Amino acid sequence: MTEKNTKTTEYKYLKLNELQANTTVNVFGVVKFARPPTKTRGSDFSMVLSIIDPSLHENDQKLKCLLFHREKDKLPFLDVGKIVRLHRLKITQFHGDLQGQSGPGFSWLAFDEDRESPTRPVSSSSNFTFTEADINRVKELREWVASRDDLQQPNKTCFADMVPQQYYDVYCQVLATCVLEENVGFLLRVWDGTKPMNPVREFDISAADLVVDKRQDLLDVAGNLALDVALYDDHYTTGKNIKPGQYIKLNNLHAAKFHSADTRPELSELPMIELVIHRGTAYGRGVHLINNDFVGLKTLKERLEKVSEEVRRTAEITSTSSNEEECRVLEHSRNCASPESDISFSQPSVDLSCYNSSKERFTSQEVEMELSCDLPSQSQSHKSRPHEETDQSDSQMSQTIARCMLQTSTVVLNHPHVQCTKIKDVLTHKVPYKFRILARVLEYFPRFSQPSDICKLYCTECDHLCDVPNNKNIAKDLKISRSSRHINHYFCPECSKDSQCELEYIFMMRFLLSDSTGELVANVWRRDAVTFFQDITPVEMFTESMLCNLVKKGLGAISTPSGPWFECCVKSYRTLSGVRYQIFDTCLV
DSSP: OEEEOSSOOOOOOOOGGGOOTTEEEEEEEEEEEEEEEEEOSSSOEEEEEEEEBTTBOGGGOOEEEEEEESSGGGSOOOOTTOEEEEEEEEEEEETTEEEEEOOTTOEEEEEOOOTTSOOOOEESSSEEEOOHHHHHHHHHHHHHHHTOGGGTGGGGOOGGGOOTTOEEEEEEEEEEEEEEETTTEEEEEEEOSOOOSSOBOOOOOOOTTOOEEEOHHHHHHHGGGOEEEEEEGGGHHHHHTOOTTOEEEEEEEEEEEOOOTTOOGGGOSSOOEEEEEOSSOGGGOEEEEEOTTOGGGHHHHHHHHHHHHHHHHHHHHHHHOOOHHHHHHHHHHHHHOOTTOOOOOOOOOOOOSOOOSTTTSOOHHHHHOOOOOOOOOHHHHOOOOOHHHHHHHHHHHHHHHTSSSOOBSEEEOSOTTSOBOOHHHHHHSOSSEEEEEEEEEEEEESOOSSGGGSEEEEOTTTOOEEEOOOSSSOOSSOOEEEEETTEEEEBOSSSOTTTOOBOEEEEEEEEEEEETTEEEEEEEEHHHHHHHTTTOOHHHHHHOHHHHHHHHHHHHHHTSTTOOBEEEEEEEEEETTEEEEEEESEEEO
16 A cells, blocks of 8 residues: 655645535545445445535534445445545535545545554555545544544444344454254354353254354353354355454344243243344345454454453462352353443333424324325224134234244334333323334235325325326326436426425325234324435336336235234324324335
């Protein structure tokens, strides 16, 4: 790597709040969010990056950047808080927001945020310019990062921080690997020098027919700090390429509650958890191999070395004495990882019970809006069931949950720690309230054959709602306002002619959900529906056939009798017609 410090080109750097669309700029920034590189549908790899600086960070402001390259290793692997320098970043506008993109000549430098670390960067190129002014800028940003707790905490997560039903990003070292089921499930036995407060499910990999690749020397040192992580579906191939001794980062690791006939939760106050990487790559979910010289491994390596040294020292003691008390000391020291580790075992207390803030209150249009779908009313759908049927359904649910992971068609966002509520209790609870539900989808309406079936045109000014024009439904009362990406946009026919309000394309659907205690009709529309469909907008579904097919396939999968479980957040609210339920913070996977 060559560093040019003399007679170099003077680069001009802009603050992030000075950027304008349709320009190419050079910037410094601090990573607020980073999704590791993933394969695109074509031959490239892509990653999503959000950066901030002292000029652009308030009110959740940030600059989102999309970076592409044919080689995965040519894209930066970043954590929250890292500092980046981006050269020749193209600034465009997307949905009214500025967005950065890599283009011709694009390059990057990445720096550790630690104030004590050297300013030597990781680079996308073997040749780069790095001046005294650049060094000073990095130091200034390091001081700024050090003053912000939100830019430091994500990098300190370890297994000891885990509580049930939460998701984590964790660095660790691989001790052993094993195929659980060909092309379906793969096991990584790992450690990071700490252990969760809850008991963790351990797989039996001693069977003769299982092929286990392991580092026995590491397993001996790790002892009861070794933890099993199960990888499923599209993460299977990645897992097979990982070798014992390597360092990895587990992104979006789920500490799921584990239930089986062998577990006895009534005998313990702490539920057993299993560590799972679910299918899909949303939110950067996956397993990523980390180079040994990556600066982000510094804390992990120091912790592992402390544990290893203590194990070696205690082994010398136990070799000359079989004193039982000394053995208990060893067990205690391993669980604590090290006397200096600042591990908190407190479980967060989160209340999702009501809508006290203005953000959480429904607007009048959301309260009054009725979905035009031919589903039975709430009172009709809630039917009483014989006691025997309820027992049988509960047994089936217990058996399903007892599998190595709970196969769900959806992922709950932001509230994974909230306990699931039975539909019977949701229907009888006070209103308004928020719940987390685990159920089956008996049906959804309208049925999907083309995009216009599940989309409407909606006016945000007067709440006017109408069908999207198609070959069968001609737009008689709608006047075209503009055409974009081969799709027509329309003026609202109800608003005054002076205002010329444009109708918004929205999703509008209803799901009939069922568990062993009852049935519930839940609506999803507008922004919550876009979140539900993995940020696919109605306009994108109309214009991109591939996205349309993804939505159609996903809806088809969740409404089959033997389909996966449907896990969702639901909020109740009152309208003039009675109580209604709306899905929120839920994503179809």
